[in-house]
Amino acid sequence: MKESNDISLFIPRLTIVGVGLIGGSLARALKERNLVGEVVGVNRTRDSLTKALELGVIDHWTTSAAQGVRGATMVLVATPVLTIPRIVEDFAQALEPGCVVTDAGSVKGTVVAPCEALMPKGAFFVGGHPIAGTEHSGVEASFATLYEGSRTILTPTEQTDPGALEQVRRMWEAVGSRVETMDVLTHDRVLGATSHLPHLIAYNVVNTLSDLEDDIRAEVFRYAAGGFRDFTRIASSDPAMWRDICLSNREAILDILTRFREALEVLTQRVRDGDRDGLYGAFARSKRTRDGIILAHKKADQG
Amino acid sequence: MKESNDISLFIPRLTIVGVGLIGGSLARALKERNLVGEVVGVNRTRDSLTKALELGVIDHWTTSAAQGVRGATMVLVATPVLTIPRIVEDFAQALEPGCVVTDAGSVKGTVVAPCEALMPKGAFFVGGHPIAGTEHSGVEASFATLYEGSRTILTPTEQTDPGALEQVRRMWEAVGSRVETMDVLTHDRVLGATSHLPHLIAYNVVNTLSDLEDDIRAEVFRYAAGGFRDFTRIASSDPAMWRDICLSNREAILDILTRFREALEVLTQRVRDGDRDGLYGAFARSKRTRDGIILAHKKADQG
Numbered sequence: 001m002k003e004s005n006d007i008s009l010f011i012p013r014l015t016i017v018g019v020g021l022i023g024g025s026l027a028r029a030l031k032e033r034n035l036v037g038e039v040v041g042v043n044r045t046r047d048s049l050t051k052a053l054e055l056g057v058i059d060h061w062t063t064s065a066a067q068g069v070r071g072a073t074m075v076l077v078a079t080p081v082l083t084i085p086r087i088v089e090d091f092a093q094a095l096e097p098g099c100v101v102t103d104a105g106s107v108k109g110t111v112v113a114p115c116e117a118l119m120p121k122g123a124f125f126v127g128g129h130p131i132a133g134t135e136h137s138g139v140e141a142s143f144a145t146l147y148e149g150s151r152t153i154l155t156p157t158e159q160t161d162p163g164a165l166e167q168v169r170r171m172w173e174a175v176g177s178r179v180e181t182m183d184v185l186t187h188d189r190v191l192g193a194t195s196h197l198p199h200l201i202a203y204n205v206v207n208t209l210s211d212l213e214d215d216i217r218a219e220v221f222r223y224a225a226g227g228f229r230d231f232t233r234i235a236s237s238d239p240a241m242w243r244d245i246c247l248s249n250r251e252a253i254l255d256i257l258t259r260f261r262e263a264l265e266v267l268t269q270r271v272r273d274g275d276r277d278g279l280y281g282a283f284a285r286s287k288r289t290r291d292g293i294i295l296a297h298k299k300a301d302q303g
Numbered sequence: 304m305k306e307s308n309d310i311s312l313f314i315p316r317l318t319i320v321g322v323g324l325i326g327g328s329l330a331r332a333l334k335e336r337n338l339v340g341e342v343v344g345v346n347r348t349r350d351s352l353t354k355a356l357e358l359g360v361i362d363h364w365t366t367s368a369a370q371g372v373r374g375a376t377m378v379l380v381a382t383p384v385l386t387i388p389r390i391v392e393d394f395a396q397a398l399e400p401g402c403v404v405t406d407a408g409s410v411k412g413t414v415v416a417p418c419e420a421l422m423p424k425g426a427f428f429v430g431g432h433p434i435a436g437t438e439h440s441g442v443e444a445s446f447a448t449l450y451e452g453s454r455t456i457l458t459p460t461e462q463t464d465p466g467a468l469e470q471v472r473r474m475w476e477a478v479g480s481r482v483e484t485m486d487v488l489t490h491d492r493v494l495g496a497t498s499h500l501p502h503l504i505a506y507n508v509v510n511t512l513s514d515l516e517d518d519i520r521a522e523v524f525r526y527a528a529g530g531f532r533d534f535t536r537i538a539s540s541d542p543a544m545w546r547d548i549c550l551s552n553r554e555a556i557l558d559i560l561t562r563f564r565e566a567l568e569v570l571t572q573r574v575r576d577g578d579r580d581g582l583y584g585a586f587a588r589s590k591r592t593r594d595g596i597i598l599a600h601k602k603a604d605q606g
Contacts, residue, residue: 131526151526186522189519189522189523190519190522190523193511193512193515193519194512194526194527194531195531197508197511198508198531198534198535200570200574201508203570203585203586203589204567204589205500205563206589206592207585207588207589207592208496208500208566209496209592210588210589210592211562212496212562216489216492216493216496219493220492220496221596221599223454223494223497224497224596228497228498228501230534230536231501231505231533231534231537232501235589235590236594236597237586237590238590239583239587239589239590242582242586243579243582243583246574247577247579247582250577253574254571254574257571257574259511259515260507260508260511261564261567263507263510263514264507264564267503267507268557268560268561268564271553271556274553276546276550279545279546279549280543280546283506283540283542283545283546285510286505286507286509286510286513286538287538287541289510289512289513290509290538290539293524294532294539296524297532
């Protein structure tokens with residue numbers, strides 16, 4: 001056992017603003033490990049809060065964020081990414097000295113700078129992104145093992161307090177996540193390429209097939225099985241979340257979409273030209289790259 | 304037990320041209336069920352044939368297709384789709400009266416009409432496409448249960464002999480496949496949309512990420528996990544097979560790629576404009592469609 005880890009990790013009072021899958025699962029995981037004193041839940045509506053209380057995910061609740069953060073030593077904001085700065089503004093002046101505020105937004109560029117600027121003297125903001133989730137949402141879908149084996153990216157800036165960063169890191173590590181740090185811009189570009197691009201493409205494939213003429217569409221949907229099912233699984237994600245991601249990470253998404261569309265132009269031209277060598281080369285390169293990524297991850301997981 | 308099915312299904316002599324995953328698995332499955340007398344294997348090279356003989360997948364072999372089909376009552380051509388008409392031309396004049404020839408090509412437009420035209424009097428061609436496979440290839444990868452729960456599409460024309468069609472149907476059904484018929488053009492459009500488009504898009508996503516600048520690419524590949532892994536699994540498929548599919552199904556692929564690119568233009572414009580309602584509408588529609596497809600398939604599988 002590492003010395004004094006337990007003491008440094010204990011969170012006397014954690015406030016979760018947005019008690020859903022992400023926030024609820026963190027509360028459950030910390031409670032299961034006795035790493036938290038009290039958990040206060042804040043939502044706009046009562047229904048999900050009374051449900052969370054019944055489930056034992058939270059100990060108290062309020063619909064006022066400013067009331068909810070009183071006495072908190074740690075605050076997690078786990079609401080749709082566009083709403084985060086406004087919510088932090090609502091409660092910032094009520095924070096007590098020493099409190100650490102972090103978030104779980106999928107985009108950091110629209111979150112970190114405004115939230116840092118809102119912190120009163122003695123309170124600290126650390127941008128965070130636990131990369132975890134399921135196809136389900138809401139506190140009923142939360143569970144204590146969601147973060148085991150996951151990754152969390154924290155995005156410290158020059159203003160970030162090192163002690164606050166360390167507390168947030170330990171919190172996510174304690175529930176089983178591997179934590180890495182990245183600057184805000186890199187985070188948004190990396191997630192734009194590995195998560196936002198595939199989601200937009202999968203949505204677009206499904207909508208392309210929906211737009212086919214009636215007769216062929218019926219046949220297409222009857223045969224849309226197997227590989228297609230895996231390929232489009234991510235097109236079943238929450239539309240509001242993905243709308244907010246597109247609005248928040250506009251620049252990085254437009255950049256990677258432009259690159260994708262240019263590469264697709266080239267590939268389409270190769271199909272049009274019946275370019276045997278060009279097609280083979282493109283597919284062989286992609287297979288090599290993809291096999292290499294998977295192998296590297298296998299090694300990393302084992303190491 | 305259905306009356307006389309066993310008798311009508313028995314294939315005294317089956318010749319498989321191209322003894323790999325697809326042809327080898329059919330031979331194994333028929334042998335396991337005692338539905339075939341002798342299996343003759345034909346490949347261009349000896350190595351895979353002696354391997355297939357050792358494994359008990361075939362009983363005889365030759366590198367000459369014309370010799371291999373002598374005395375055959377059923378011939379399956381399971382070679383890359385572009386080679387099929389040339390191979391059928393090599394052996395057509397050696398076919399004996401009553402022989403049924405079928406194929407396993409992923410595209411039917413470049414296969415069916417030429418092969419039908421090559422049949423001598425008394426021999427019959429039926430276009431087929433067993434939709435099955437794994438990421439591995441070669442006779443060593445073949446196994447008797449590959450077709451259980453799969454689908455096979457047969458593409459009869461006005462010229463197709465009803466008795467020959469019935470024999471091919473029973474052969475695939477006997478090894479566990481659900482058989483449906485479709486006209487050639489519909490087959491190629493449906494597969495273009497549900498299989499060829501997703502493969503090309505997955506290849507293109509992987510290559511787009513490979514083309515990123517060095518610093519960001521390294522980070523991108525480190526984070527390319529989870530959903531990305533599922534999404535790009537199909538980009539690890541055989542490059543030669545996909546080159547041939549692009550060359551053979553050029554028109555249908557260009558048509559669906561054009562539709563995809565047009566839809567992507569609209570989506571990109573919505574991201575550029577920060578169009579909240581447009582983005583939400585597009586994602587919500589896709590989620591509805593995709594959830595509907597999965598539900599319909601679950602019902603079909605249970606029914």
